[in-house]
Amino acid sequence: MNLNSQTYSSNRKTKIFNNPERFTEGWYWVIPSQNLRVGEVKPVTILGRELVIYRGKDKRLVTFDAYCPHMGAHLAEGKVEGNALRCFFHHWKFDAEGMCVDIPCLDTPPSLKLQTWPTAEKYGMIWVWTGEIPQQPLPFVPELEDKECDVAIHSHFVMNCHPNVVMINAIDAQHLNAVHKLPIEIIFERQELNENAVIFSNIIPIKDNSFFIKLIRIFYKNAITYSVCYWYGSIGIVTLGPDFFHVHTMFAVRLHEGGKAEGQILLITKKRKGFFGWLCNRIVLWLTKIAGKFFLMGDIQVVQTIQFDLKTPIKADHSIMQFINHVEKQQSLMWGTWQEGRSRDVENKPKRERWQDKMSND
Ligand code: FES
Ligand SMILES: [Fe+2]
Numbered sequence: 001m002n003l004n005s006q007t008y009s010s011n012r013k014t015k016i017f018n019n020p021e022r023f024t025e026g027w028y029w030v031i032p033s034q035n036l037r038v039g040e041v042k043p044v045t046i047l048g049r050e051l052v053i054y055r056g057k058d059k060r061l062v063t064f065d066a067y068c069p070h071m072g073a074h075l076a077e078g079k080v081e082g083n084a085l086r087c088f089f090h091h092w093k094f095d096a097e098g099m100c101v102d103i104p105c106l107d108t109p110p111s112l113k114l115q116t117w118p119t120a121e122k123y124g125m126i127w128v129w130t131g132e133i134p135q136q137p138l139p140f141v142p143e144l145e146d147k148e149c150d151v152a153i154h155s156h157f158v159m160n161c162h163p164n165v166v167m168i169n170a171i172d173a174q175h176l177n178a179v180h181k182l183p184i185e186i187i188f189e190r191q192e193l194n195e196n197a198v199i200f201s202n203i204i205p206i207k208d209n210s211f212f213i214k215l216i217r218i219f220y221k222n223a224i225t226y227s228v229c230y231w232y233g234s235i236g237i238v239t240l241g242p243d244f245f246h247v248h249t250m251f252a253v254r255l256h257e258g259g260k261a262e263g264q265i266l267l268i269t270k271k272r273k274g275f276f277g278w279l280c281n282r283i284v285l286w287l288t289k290i291a292g293k294f295f296l297m298g299d300i301q302v303v304q305t306i307q308f309d310l311k312t313p314i315k316a317d318h319s320i321m322q323f324i325n326h327v328e329k330q331q332s333l334m335w336g337t338w339q340e341g342r343s344r345d346v347e348n349k350p351k352r353e354r355w356q357d358k359m360s361n362d
Pocket of ligand 2: 169175179295299
């Protein structure tokens, strides 16, 4: 890619990016944690696959495929018993590993296992990994990686375009000027966080000649931060602010029916102690909400009508091209079946190792 040329060639058709039949293997949001209490079971459909999710007596979350392997009853009609789930129809019981452990009319149940999916909680949401074994951590705000956080679940949305296209918005530098009237030039630098996460950070300092910048300049040394961290090509975390005060907004999006995007906006800040800490965080989260609105206002109509096709990329679209290339390198799965999509490196892929980080249900 020649950065000095005025236009880039984009004659390569993407296989994963903006494909309504594919998504990147990863962690995807399910429902807010508070919507599933101990002893509750709920039906959920994620990325075209029907599932049931329940919370056992030990508070752990368990996700199964939705239909009973006996006769196909929907398991969300069933009942949580301790840490297990009993089907409503003929009372077969499945433990948290999906093993059939009781059939009332048989002394010993046959060896039968339901498909289970790794499930965890973070930032007030329940997340499911769309493969057998999680390969990466749950999405996190890079600068709050090991910190306890305060989170406000702000809003839920459905947009009439692919999640990958929704993601681009935050690094589409031209539109930040054209639509959002940002009076500054933005140039991003890309940095890989891991195989499935990439960060784009603005490297152009904001000019000091406005009154507002002069006023707050006394509080900080470095350029105002504007960075976007993408996980699984479908979750974008925008971090914004001068160095003494950053706000973080997570746009957790997943592919919805008909190639649409279904998302949840989370406002995140680090936990502050005591009553004043709590109060301070309410204000911080309120300011974060205002910052989040900045990114949504003005674009809503475009994402309802866009037929994304970057036919004529120019130098200013460089970050978008980098993001597309990043998504193209991801492990893709098929909508509905969650089977591996054909990918260039399936054959040569090294044997996967278990993701080492602690996967917690707490
Ligand atoms: S259908 Fe579930 S036990 Fe028969
Ligand atoms: Fe925007």
